[in-house]
Amino acid sequence: MPRMPRAPPAARPAGSCGGRARVGFRRSNTWSHRGKRMLRGLIKTGAAYALRWTGTSRLTASLSGKGHAPLILGYHRVVEDVRAHLPTSIPAMLISRSMLERHLDWIGRRYRIVSLDEIGNYVESGLRFDRPVAAVTFDDGYADVYHNAFPLLRKKGIPAAVFVVSGLMGSTECFVHDKLYLLLSRRVSREADCSQVLRSLESHGLRLHEVAATRRFRRAAFDLTAMMLDSLNQEQLRRAVMALEGDCGPEPEHLADLQPLEWEMLREMQGAGMTIGSHTRTHALLTNESRPKLLLETTDSRRDLERELGVPIRHFAYPDGRFDEDAVEAVHGAGYAFAYTICRHRDPRRPLLTIPRTMLWENSCLDALGRFSSAMMGCQVDGVFGFASQCGSRHTRLGPSDPPADQDLICKAG
Template sequence: MTRKPGNTRPRIRRAAKSGCAAALHLTGVDQLIGKTLGMNNMPLVLGYHRVVTDFDSAAQASIEPNLISVETLKHQLEYFAQDYTFVSLDELVASLYQGSREGNKLAAVTFDDGYADVYHNAYPLLRDMNIPFTVFVVSNLIGTDQLLPHDHLYLLVSEAINTSRVDVFRAIGELQDATCQIAKELENELYASSDAFDATRRILDSLNLEGIKTLINRMESRLCLPEDRKQAFRGLSPDMLSEMLGAGVTVGSHTVSHAVLANETADNVRAEVVRSKHYLQNCLNTEIKHFAYPDGSFNALVIAEVARAGYTSAVTTCTHQDRARPELTIPRHLLWEKSSINGFNNLSTAVLSCQANGIFDPATKCSRMHFA
């Protein structure tokens, strides 16, 4: 992720967070708070994206919070395995219907988007650790070199910022549709931006999938990305998915094209959740029962369409839940390389404990109005 040179804020925040976590963990207060919040009886669902061998190298051309190294993933899972029993998503969802049981702490591992490095790096590790997991696949990505919208945008925005290509940002202001005013505001914001992640985040929050695709085409017409920068984002192939399925891995849907569903029309939402399910079932000859909301974006309409499509469960990226359909708004803890480290860049078990007990949830509370 592009950052301003000499920016020490992330380091200061990590030091403060890990210091607070250490105090709570050493005194056992984290467990007490977790018990008060009911976290000790709640299953733990962990969410990841890409799994790489070298984080620093991969971070040069990828969204950092989407990355975790094999080594860090192993250490995180080893820590949680001390207190939780890892089960498949099917078993975890069944436990939700049956009601929580004191002393029976369950956890499930999930990976979003369906990158090939999940097969190459995560699959061997979790197989050796005897940990079941679920991979939520964007069906259009299977077996292709196609980039997902957020990855494509991030690469383009990063390149534009790094090369001071002002004309690339003008492509945003030239969008001639209902988002014209938003596009002009985005152009001005990106012109002054030095953080590719924040800029990408703003675009994804502001435009629907059609607008994002139009923008990507306009930016690409002015800025050519080197082909070697796209290779790391290759999707899982049907053969990779079939092999993992045969070994007990669960496959779920993550839509057709990773559309941010709350930004889409009802017809588009229905197409994304239904077509991805049907495609995966036909391609893999297995029932697709589980769904993950791209970017954690959902509202009442989206939940209704997911239910109508026949999914047994759906996972989010925040703590908001629909009381009427809790199984379709299952919270997850999204973790990555630096999500649980201290001020010295070392993995902190105290931070992991506080995360599992929901202590940092208020500080990272989702600002979306899911049920407005």
């Protein structure tokens, strides 16, 4: 899954606390918020056109080290209609098939799209490509990548890679982050609801109020999901999901949209030339886990994939791009040759295990009017919008390296 970026605010219910003045106040605030968003969008779009026209974005890419590095793009889910999935899916994990095709066409006109293996061979040898190259990757291994992205890639003759969670392949089990977001989106629609959810989780040994006091929950379910993913290890997240399911479980039809790939689908994709990489065994966020858990997640996943596919697995992607020294060493010990992040931070000891990617979704390259913008796409690729910002994740481990699985809280500094 992606690091939780800014996403469209969830629609608010009408509420039951009537009153003409109150309703008017809400409408005024809504229009004010929309106006601010439109203004920010116009400024960002104008800046993107100016930066691309003057060549400043390409200079920024050179200064950030992206100018000569291969471009590696990352996506998650590929669906037919993004709007149909917004009520039940994390927005920044979605891209429509038509928007993905626009991205691929834009990249194809400016880069030679190659496989991760080809990039890896060049990087290992120290050679440089004779022209800019790019690679396309998909994280998690959702079945909709097979149904919507795979036919498009095959039609265009584009090589790509998919990083899969081996323990979920061929099962009907959903990713913890998807189920958590789906459950929270049914429980919270405004900031006040978040406190009620946090109080209910206290009875299950999950004390999050101290962390919550430092957060804002403008987007309710989205922000609460992000906070819990930042703060809890996987065992705690599962306890939270079980607690929330006890109150109101997700609808089966919603879970059906979130299914992982079947092994036969994966074999077909691998046989057609797609690179298959590991994304751990259970999608544990490695910076929140103990050292023994890191070893299981990295080693067992590689063993699962090699047994089922019959090919060496050389590539690994950190779930949510999160890594620290222990995670990098676990990946190295598991025998991977290359590993991929979602930020510019590199481990100088293991640069081939901290290769940056640019993650994109449906709205990444839209202008202020909601249209695909070549200038916005160029600025995303050049890393302009993240050039001046600090990495939002930590890459050093805090506290003991081997926290017990049932500890109440792991607070992740960012």
